[in-house]
Amino acid sequence: MNVVNESPRRKELTRLAAQLFVQEGFDRTTVRMLAQEMGIKSGSLFHHFRDKQEILAAVIEEGTQNALMLARQALEECGDSTSERLHAMARAHLQTLLTDRNAHVVALYEWRRLDPAARDHLSHLRDAYEALWEQVIDEALQAGLIHGDRFLVSRFVMGALNWTVRWYDPEGPRKPEDLAHELVAMIAPATHVQPGQSTKV
Amino acid sequence: MNVVNESPRRKELTRLAAQLFVQEGFDRTTVRMLAQEMGIKSGSLFHHFRDKQEILAAVIEEGTQNALMLARQALEECGDSTSERLHAMARAHLQTLLTDRNAHVVALYEWRRLDPAARDHLSHLRDAYEALWEQVIDEALQAGLIHGDRFLVSRFVMGALNWTVRWYDPEGPRKPEDLAHELVAMIAPATHVQPGQSTKV
DNA sequence: GGTTTACACTAGCGCTTGCTTGGTTGATCT
DNA sequence: AGATCAACCAAGCAAGCGCTAGTGTAAACC
Numbered sequence: 215m216n217v218v219n220e221s222p223r224r225k226e227l228t229r230l231a232a233q234l235f236v237q238e239g240f241d242r243t244t245v246r247m248l249a250q251e252m253g254i255k256s257g258s259l260f261h262h263f264r265d266k267q268e269i270l271a272a273v274i275e276e277g278t279q280n281a282l283m284l285a286r287q288a289l290e291e292c293g294d295s296t297s298e299r300l301h302a303m304a305r306a307h308l309q310t311l312l313t314d315r316n317a318h319v320v321a322l323y324e325w326r327r328l329d330p331a332a333r334d335h336l337s338h339l340r341d342a343y344e345a346l347w348e349q350v351i352d353e354a355l356q357a358g359l360i361h362g363d364r365f366l367v368s369r370f371v372m373g374a375l376n377w378t379v380r381w382y383d384p385e386g387p388r389k390p391e392d393l394a395h396e397l398v399a400m401i402a403p404a405t406h407v408q409p410g411q412s413t414k415v
Numbered sequence: 416m417n418v419v420n421e422s423p424r425r426k427e428l429t430r431l432a433a434q435l436f437v438q439e440g441f442d443r444t445t446v447r448m449l450a451q452e453m454g455i456k457s458g459s460l461f462h463h464f465r466d467k468q469e470i471l472a473a474v475i476e477e478g479t480q481n482a483l484m485l486a487r488q489a490l491e492e493c494g495d496s497t498s499e500r501l502h503a504m505a506r507a508h509l510q511t512l513l514t515d516r517n518a519h520v521v522a523l524y525e526w527r528r529l530d531p532a533a534r535d536h537l538s539h540l541r542d543a544y545e546a547l548w549e550q551v552i553d554e555a556l557q558a559g560l561i562h563g564d565r566f567l568v569s570r571f572v573m574g575a576l577n578w579t580v581r582w583y584d585p586e587g588p589r590k591p592e593d594l595a596h597e598l599v600a601m602i603a604p605a606t607h608v609q610p611g612q613s614t615k616v
Numbered sequence: 617g618g619t620t621t622a623c624a625c626t627a628g629c630g631c632t633t634g635c636t637t638g639g640t641t642g643a644t645c646t
Numbered sequence: 647a648g649a650t651c652a653a654c655c656a657a658g659c660a661a662g663c664g665c666t667a668g669t670g671t672a673a674a675c676c
Contacts, residue, residue, distance in 0.1 A: 221652090241442035254654065258654045258655065259635095260634090260635065261652075261654070327440070361601070362597050366594065366598075367597075369578065370597075370598060371575070373575040373576070373578025373579065376578060377570065378570070378574065396564055399563055445662080446664060446665080447662090447664095456624075458665085458667095462622075
């Protein structure tokens, strides 16, 4: 059984699984549905994954790794100002929801279906991501850009962002950039944003 | 089959079902588990509900009706100022999450498990609740209390609030009142809050 | 006093589930 | 040419699923 490695085939299967998990939910997605989507028979599935749980864990790990990487990259590439860093984080978050939507939706909705071992492992990844947010929010608090309780503000912001998967329509007129702008404007109204952009209301 | 009426027995069963749906998720909760929790045999369950779907719909309807009622009541009882109305809505929302937690978590997490007919019926209820929010946010926008896009701001606020079920600990030191205060302070920092309370930071 | 109603029971049908088993294929390596 | 190995398949098992049929019983109603 090809349980340990990270073959390209396994990656492709993980991507397909994410799509099905979003459409049907984890519990309603049967191994036979997964196999069919992948163009193989259900028995063959267990050559790539130890069990159904491991497919879920693979989907979530993939998505979270990706988000973490993109957020770190966004922070490195943006300017030093606190306002720019807030923007960069919000934009990166929303862009991953756009480009890597399935894995993220699964991570948000099916987290509780993970068994304790997988949950423990993956929560470290998630904590690393949330730590990035808390750090940037800390900076914004110290700079007087936003006000309030560190813990509560970061939870509220994460909530507002994560909730977007429920209503955001990538085909609509609003771009991730617009949402990020609006969110930062909402919590830090006095902010001067990136050069070249006016503070729209 | 006692499918139509709203017997007290049925209400009690709905409450128990909500608890199990939160613990296990809808799909993982079997009719046998539900029956055992209710102290009856699985066959007897179908005297009270047509099928398993109907139990889910009952749970969600109960919770949403409740939230809508409490929000309307809160708006009637609070003062006329926009700031007070914002506060009242946030406080009411968080208090329902505290007192009627199970039904709300089910409504948030298991919405997609509803069949189309039930979803259609219940979405009207939910829309009525969200309309209350949009109305209050509209007032706040017009009063210049907060700024931004009407649609986006209300979605962000709903997200921040709904997300609280993921991290809020009712046993902890923070009261719903505190969260409501902090949220309003975050999006409307210049607000003068209720008499007798200082703007804490 | 007979009928209806509400609520519960027992027993199990028909089907689906995650997963296993034992074996085949075709490419790659030595 | 033989060995190795990932990838796949056909067949099916044991368990569990939602739900039904038919029955019992005590209280409520006419």
